[in-house]
Amino acid sequence: MVTTPNESSDIVYSVDCPTRDVMDQISNKWVTLIMIALADEPKRFRRLMRQVQGISQKMLTQTLRGLERDGLVNRAVLPTSPIQVEYSLTTLGRSLYVPLVELRTWSEKNIEAITAARADFGR
Amino acid sequence: MVTTPNESSDIVYSVDCPTRDVMDQISNKWVTLIMIALADEPKRFRRLMRQVQGISQKMLTQTLRGLERDGLVNRAVLPTSPIQVEYSLTTLGRSLYVPLVELRTWSEKNIEAITAARADFGR
DNA sequence: CAGAATCCTCTACGATACTG
DNA sequence: CAGTATCGTAGAGGATTCTG
Numbered sequence: 001m002v003t004t005p006n007e008s009s010d011i012v013y014s015v016d017c018p019t020r021d022v023m024d025q026i027s028n029k030w031v032t033l034i035m036i037a038l039a040d041e042p043k044r045f046r047r048l049m050r051q052v053q054g055i056s057q058k059m060l061t062q063t064l065r066g067l068e069r070d071g072l073v074n075r076a077v078l079p080t081s082p083i084q085v086e087y088s089l090t091t092l093g094r095s096l097y098v099p100l101v102e103l104r105t106w107s108e109k110n111i112e113a114i115t116a117a118r119a120d121f122g123r
Numbered sequence: 124m125v126t127t128p129n130e131s132s133d134i135v136y137s138v139d140c141p142t143r144d145v146m147d148q149i150s151n152k153w154v155t156l157i158m159i160a161l162a163d164e165p166k167r168f169r170r171l172m173r174q175v176q177g178i179s180q181k182m183l184t185q186t187l188r189g190l191e192r193d194g195l196v197n198r199a200v201l202p203t204s205p206i207q208v209e210y211s212l213t214t215l216g217r218s219l220y221v222p223l224v225e226l227r228t229w230s231e232k233n234i235e236a237i238t239a240a241r242a243d244f245g246r
Numbered sequence: 247c248a249g250a251a252t253c254c255t256c257t258a259c260g261a262t263a264c265t266g
Numbered sequence: 267c268a269g270t271a272t273c274g275t276a277g278a279g280g281a282t283t284c285t286g
Contacts, residue, residue, distance in 0.1 A: 010160075010170065010173065010174045011163075011174070012173065012174050012176050013156050013159075013160070013174065013175055013176055014176055015176050015177040018234050018238070019227070019230045019231050019234055020156075022230040022233075022234055022237055023152075023155060023156075023226070023227065023230050024152055026226070026230070027150045027151060027152055027154075027155060028150060029146075029147050029150055031150075032146060032150060033136050033143075033146075036136075037133075037136070040134075044267085044268090045267070045268055045269080046267070046268080047133065050133065050135065051133045051134070051135050051136065052136055053135050053136055053137055053138050054138040056259070056260055056261085057260095057268085057269080058259070058260070058261090058270095059258090059259070059260085061268080061269065061270085062258095062259095068244070069240065069241055069244045069245075070237045070240055070241060071236060071237060071239070071240025071241075071243075071244075072237075072240075077268095080267090081267095082266085082267045082268075083266080083267060083268065083269090084267065084268080085267080085268060085269085092233060092236055092237075092240070095229070095233070096229060096233070098225075098229075099222060099225040099226045099228075099229050100226075102221075102222040102225060103146070103149070103222045103223075103226065104142070104146065105222075106218070106219060106221075106222050107142045107145040107146050107149070108142050110145075110215060110218070110219070111141050111142055111145055113194060113215055114145055114193045114194060114195075114215075115141070116194070117192065117193055117194025117195075117215070118192055118193060118194075120194075121191070121192045121194075122192075167247080167248085168247070168248050168249080169247070169248080179279070179280055179281080180248085180249075180280095181249095181250095181279070181280075181281090182278090182279065182280085184248080184249065184250085185279090200248095203247085204247095205247045205248080205286085206247060206248060206249090206286080207247060207248080208247080208248060208249085
């Protein structure tokens with residue numbers, strides 16, 4: 001985490017911090033879902049699209065490209081006709097899967113507390 | 124995680140899954156930064172704004188409201204003049220901090236691999 | 247100091263149509 | 267099947283101004 005000092009000696013999370021750039025990428029609505037879906041086993045485009053409900057073809061393509069670009073996902077074109085494309089997690093991707101799934105576990109575990117807090121809020 | 128079966132017996136991440144709703148909230152560009160900033164110690168609005176560089180007053184207010192609403196952050200109005208408002212993590216918030224910081228740790232640890240992958244991509 | 251309100255811009259994203 | 271290309275729109279979010 002790249003930081004710069006400020007008057008009160010707080011750590012400042014710089015705008016141009018590369019870590020923040022990475023965090024922005026993976027703090028994405030679809031990234032977590034796709035990564036988790038791919039963790040089970042390699043999957044083809046259509047199957048992913050069915051599994052990650054509500055994602056558009058455009059967003060799935062776009063998000064997968066980003067993940068491929070960052071070395072998190074592997075894209076393999078199968079020499080069939082018509083073409084099939086299989087996506088899988090890379091080693092790096094599998095290492096990211098660990099904290100991602102912990103985040104999901106936290107969500108599942110605390111969904112009730114959050115729902116309760118929301119109900120309480122504004123009364 | 125609320126799921127529905129599909130033809131190929133894949134787990135489907137439903138659109139209306141409450142867990143997904145929570146995941147969407149915390150998969151937010153600012154949430155992680157704010158949560159981590161508050162983990163050190165309770166902080167006031169101005170100080171948070173300085174620390175989380177690049178956030179606008181509007182977004183900081185908005186994000187803090189969301190976190191407060193979800194029971195992750197506590198908002199305390201100090202009886203000073205002019206008013207001061209101190210934000211701190213709730214117990215629930217501190218429990219979320221754990222996986223969040225792991226995500227940041229992962230980012231810091233793997234920023235180099237990602238940068239390398241990006242450089243490689245498209246060649 | 248900590249915000250609420252307003253306006254305005256820009257881009258993320260969906261919908262649709264087309265291709266190797 | 268797995269995309270690319272184009273267009274159109276809603277909403278996220280910045281800048282600015284005002285207040286208890």
